[in-house]
Amino acid sequence: MKPNLIIFDFDGxxxxxxxxxxxxxxQYLSQHGMKMTFAHFAKKFSGATAFSIIEAxxxxxxxxxxxxxxxxxxxxxxxxxxxxxxxxxxxxxxVKKVLQNLPFKKCVASNCSLRILRILLTTSxxxxxFNSNIFSADMVRRPKPYPDLFLFxxxxxxxxxxxxxxxEDSVVGIKAAVAAGMKAWGFLGGHHFKSETAxxxxxxxxxxxxxxxxxxxxxxxxxxxxxxxxxxxxDFSWQRMxxxxxxxxxxxxxxxxxxxxxxxxxxxxxxxDGLKDRAYTDSPLPIGYEQTISQPxxxxxxxxxxxxxxxxxxxxxxxxxxxxxxxxxxxxxKVYTIEIVVSLGKLAQEHxxxxxxxxxxxxxxxxxxxxPEHAPYDAILITAAAEKVPQPLIDQLTxxxxxxxxxxxxxDQQLVxxxxxxxxxxxxxxxxxxxxxxxxxxx
Ligand code: SAH
Numbered sequence: 001m002k003p004n005l006i007i008f009d010f011d012g013x014x015x016x017x018x019x020x021x022x023x024x025x026x027q028y029l030s031q032h033g034m035k036m037t038f039a040h041f042a043k044k045f046s047g048a049t050a051f052s053i054i055e056a057x058x059x060x061x062x063x064x065x066x067x068x069x070x071x072x073x074x075x076x077x078x079x080x081x082x083x084x085x086x087x088x089x090x091x092x093x094x095v096k097k098v099l100q101n102l103p104f105k106k107c108v109a110s111n112c113s114l115r116i117l118r119i120l121l122t123t124s125x126x127x128x129x130f131n132s133n134i135f136s137a138d139m140v141r142r143p144k145p146y147p148d149l150f151l152f153x154x155x156x157x158x159x160x161x162x163x164x165x166x167x168e169d170s171v172v173g174i175k176a177a178v179a180a181g182m183k184a185w186g187f188l189g190g191h192h193f194k195s196e197t198a199x200x201x202x203x204x205x206x207x208x209x210x211x212x213x214x215x216x217x218x219x220x221x222x223x224x225x226x227x228x229x230x231x232x233x234x235d236f237s238w239q240r241m242x243x244x245x246x247x248x249x250x251x252x253x254x255x256x257x258x259x260x261x262x263x264x265x266x267x268x269x270x271x272x273d274g275l276k277d278r279a280y281t282d283s284p285l286p287i288g289y290e291q292t293i294s295q296p297x298x299x300x301x302x303x304x305x306x307x308x309x310x311x312x313x314x315x316x317x318x319x320x321x322x323x324x325x326x327x328x329x330x331x332x333x334k335v336y337t338i339e340i341v342v343s344l345g346k347l348a349q350e351h352x353x354x355x356x357x358x359x360x361x362x363x364x365x366x367x368x369x370x371x372p373e374h375a376p377y378d379a380i381l382i383t384a385a386a387e388k389v390p391q392p393l394i395d396q397l398t399x400x401x402x403x404x405x406x407x408x409x410x411x412d413q414q415l416v417x418x419x420x421x422x423x424x425x426x427x428x429x430x431x432x433x434x435x436x437x438x439x440x441x442x443x
Contacts (some may be wrong), residue, residue, distance in 0.1 A: 005159040006102060007150060007166045007182070009173050010110040010117060011047065012190035014213075015124045016090045018046055021116070024080045025053065034063050047170065049112060049137050050076040077113050084116070089124040092189065094214025099129040101217045104165075107133035109153040111146065114138055133157065140330075146176030146356040148330060151264050154182070154237075161237045167216070169193040171200050172356075178205035179355045181237060181266060185210060185219075236268045239280035243267075247282045248300045255304045261330040262300050267293075270323040270351060289341045291436055293321040294383060298415075298433065300327075302404050305417050305430060306379040308332050313374065315396065317367030318383035318438075322348030325360045328381070335360045336374050338367035340439055366440060370396040377401060385413045386438035394420065406435040 011017050022042040026034075029041075034057060036044075045053045050073035057063040065072055099106065107130060110117055114136040121127040121134065135153040154161045166177035169190025177184035186201030186209035187193065201209055210219055244262045253259060268279035271293055275285050284292040294302075302324075308314060314332040316325055319339035325348070328335045337360060339345035345364035352360045363371060367382070368390045375396035382393070382405035389405065397403055403418040415430040 004104040005154060005157050005164045006104045006106045007109050007153055007164055007177075008106065009166070009168050009170075009190070010108040011112055011120060012110075012169045012173075012193070013167050013187050014091055014095055014108075014126065014190075015120055016092070017084070017120050017124075020084065020087060020089070021080055021112075022046060024083050025050065025076060028076055028079055029053070029057070029063065032063060032065070036062070047111060049073070050080075077115055081115055081119050084119050084123060087123065089120060091124045091126055092213045094212065096126070096129070098213055098216045099126070103217075103220065105133075105157060105159065106130065107135060107153050107157055109135040109149050109166075111137045111149065146172065147179040147266075148264050148356075150177055150180040150182060151237075151266075154180070155263065162235070168201075168206070171197050171204055174201050174204045174206045175354060176356050179266070179269065183207055187211075187213070189213070236266065236276075236279070240267065243280040243282075243296055247297050251297060253297075253300045253304055257331055258300050258303045258327075261303070261327045262296065264330060265323065265326045266355075267296065267323055269355065270321040270326070270348075287321045287344065289344055291320055291341060291344060293323050294435075299324045301430075302381055302383075302415070303327060303331060305404050305415075306381060306402050308379050312378035313376075315371060315374075315377040315380045315393075316383065317370075317380070317393070319345055319348045319362055320383065322352045322360075322362070324381070324383060325362070326352060326355065326357050329357045329360045332379075333359065334374075336363070336371050336377070337361070338363045338365055338371060340364075340366055368392065368438075368440060372396060379403070380405075382406070382438070383435065384438040385409055385433075385435040389418060389425075394418070394425065404430075406433050409437060 008014055026038050026041045051069055054069045054072055117134050117136050135149060140148045140152050151161060154164050161181040164182040166182050166184045167187055168174050168177055168184055169187045174184045174186060184206045186206035188198055188209050188211040244259055248262060249259060268276045271279045271285050278285060284295045287293050308331040312332045313334045314328050316337040319325055319337040325335050325337040342364050345362055349362040370392045376398040377396055378398050378401050380393050380397055380403040385406040385408055387409060397420045399420055399422055401420045405416060406413045407416045408414055413433050413435060415433045417428045417430055419426040
């Protein structure tokens with residue numbers, strides 16, 4: 001029997017904390033000039049990280065800060081932590097018995113910071129049931145890195161995603177679990193649960209819902225679904241790990257962050273339905289409109305060559321399926337991507353949104369002129385071959401910025417890395433490649 005894992009979204013599903021957290025955050029932000037009623041605040045930001053709350057408030061000009069969002073978020077987390085430590089937190093009825101009797105491995109994966117998770121577990125006296133199996137937003141990427149968080153948790157616990165069951169109380173959580181290739185059950189009682197979303201939990205892929213935590217063990221014993229199904233998803237993640245090992249790592253890609261991102265992004269969700277069983281083979285695949293999703297090795301190679309660090313901004317020309325943008329989104333702070341084929345661009349945008357890659361922004365149009373509104377970029381990746389580097393893209397690169405692109409046409413193409421210096425462009429040839437042509441007129 002394969003090992004199995006149950007993932008709980010902690011704050012909403014297991015403990016009555018959300019309102020307490022919301023109150024502390026609201027009070028603190030109100031002192032810093034935020035004008036919003038508590039009810040509105042709680043409705044809008046329940047379950048969000050401090051960092052994403054601040055980013056959203058800043059965008060709407062609802063708050064001005066004298067320090068960076070990161071520093072401010074840490075400060076809020078600290079306050080929440082201190083205040084919560086002095087409160088007694090109530091776990092949902094029956095939850096301890098459930099945790100004690102679960103016939104599976106278990107872990108917590110929640111979209112808040114590790115420090116807060118720990119304090120919630122401690123004050124609700126649930127820590128002992130999870131030991132160190134605690135996974136939080138700051139272990140992957142902000143903001144709301146849901147599918148990645150679940151995949152990361154499964155990977156760390158040594159369990160295939162297809163053998164995981166996620167217990168979630170929100171639509172966004174269910175969507176994320178499904179996107180991660182996991183089973184999901186909806187809990188009708190957590191803090192992110194609203195009665196009108198019960199049907200939606202099912203609609204977005206919850207296999208079933210249940211209302212009482214202390215029924216969970218019985219339900220699991222009755223339905224042995226976990227042990228039997230999901231062969232496909234489990235296969236996919238197995239194939240993905242193999243792909244990274246044999247096609248990417250053994251061919252010389254060393255960057256740990258690139259390898260990890262390639263392990264996390266479910267490529268089979270970016271290829272057309274009929275081709276899913278070829279999603280992890282060593283080749284590009286057609287995605288319609290005479291375009292292709294790039295070969296996994298090339299995606300990894302370009303990402304490594306771009307030397308992206310976590311706080312950087314990246315522009316991709318040629319969104320295609322959106323796969324490479326998803327990989328980039330785990331490496332960079334923000335990803336902007338442009339696709340010239342309208343239908344492809346729209347589909348990619350939907351996929352990226354559904355899968356929770358919130359730091360990717362898709363634009364439909366000719367990438368030749370770049371996206372000046374968000375320039376300059378630390379790295380630019382062009383995924384279609386052109387004879388010359390588009391000048392507007394060079395203009396939109398920072399000094400020390402890297403631009404990676406296939407230069408040439410037909411079967412005569414070289415992957416090239418340009419590095420912008422104060423005095424001009426430095427050019428390095430990285431090897432022969434075969435990409436679809438860069439186009440100028442929208443199809
Ligand atoms: N990165 C993609 C690979 C896409 S293939 C992935 O991971 O799936 C190259 C893409 O570039 C095609 O979708 C093509 O339509 C697009 N493209 C070609 N010329 C373009 C241009 N001038 N501006 C934006 N996109 C372009």
